[in-house]
Amino acid sequence: MTKADTNNLIxxxxxxxxxxxxxxxxxNYLSDAYDPKESQKIGKRFDRNMEILLKTEEGIAELYKLxxxxxxxxxxxxxxxxxxxxxxxxxxxxxxxxxxxxxxxxRMEVNNVIDGLIQNRKVFIEQYKRLYGCDDLSPLSREDI
Numbered sequence: 001m002t003k004a005d006t007n008n009l010i011x012x013x014x015x016x017x018x019x020x021x022x023x024x025x026x027x028n029y030l031s032d033a034y035d036p037k038e039s040q041k042i043g044k045r046f047d048r049n050m051e052i053l054l055k056t057e058e059g060i061a062e063l064y065k066l067x068x069x070x071x072x073x074x075x076x077x078x079x080x081x082x083x084x085x086x087x088x089x090x091x092x093x094x095x096x097x098x099x100x101x102x103x104x105x106x107r108m109e110v111n112n113v114i115d116g117l118i119q120n121r122k123v124f125i126e127q128y129k130r131l132y133g134c135d136d137l138s139p140l141s142r143e144d145i
Contacts, residue, residue: 001056009049010062016046017077050081051131060085072097076110083117084128084140091117 023039053059066078067089076097079090094114101107116124128137 001052001058003058006053006056006058006062009053009059010066013046013049013053013077014066014074016042016049017074020046021073047131054081054131055133067093072100080113081131084132084137085142087117087141088143 020039020042023034023042053063060082063078063082064086066074067082067086069075069078075093079086079093079097083090083094091114094110094117098107098110098114101110113124115121125137129135132140134140
């Protein structure tokens with residue numbers, strides 16, 4: 001995969017993440033204009049692109065750069081997917097992100113993610129196994145725990 005390919009995938013996942021976040025806002029989700037097929041289409045593309053990025057060092061490096069960005073939603077997204085590789089750093093970002101919400105539903109969703117990761121809930125761990133293509137995630141960590 002070329003650098004340009006990686007950059008294009010990064011741009012696409014950022015756009016898809018922002019669109020999915022917009023769609024999932026309570027007022028949009030409950031609207032008559034809500035289109036579940038659009039959400040599914042974007043979600044599938046996001047997952048496919050994330051899987052491609054996580055299988056290359058260049059993709060991981062570019063995702064890591066998102067952890068340092070200014071957009072808190074993008075930092076959260078990157079932290080969620082890079083958690084098996086950088087658990088301490090990503091958990092700090094996730095916890096920091098939780099404080100940014102006044103919307104109870106959003107705060108509850110972030111809390112569920114944090115709790116699920118800390119407690120190694122199957123729904124989160126199985127997703128990582130699929131994305132990273134391995135059954136044992138512990139060797140992925142690049143941090144001293």
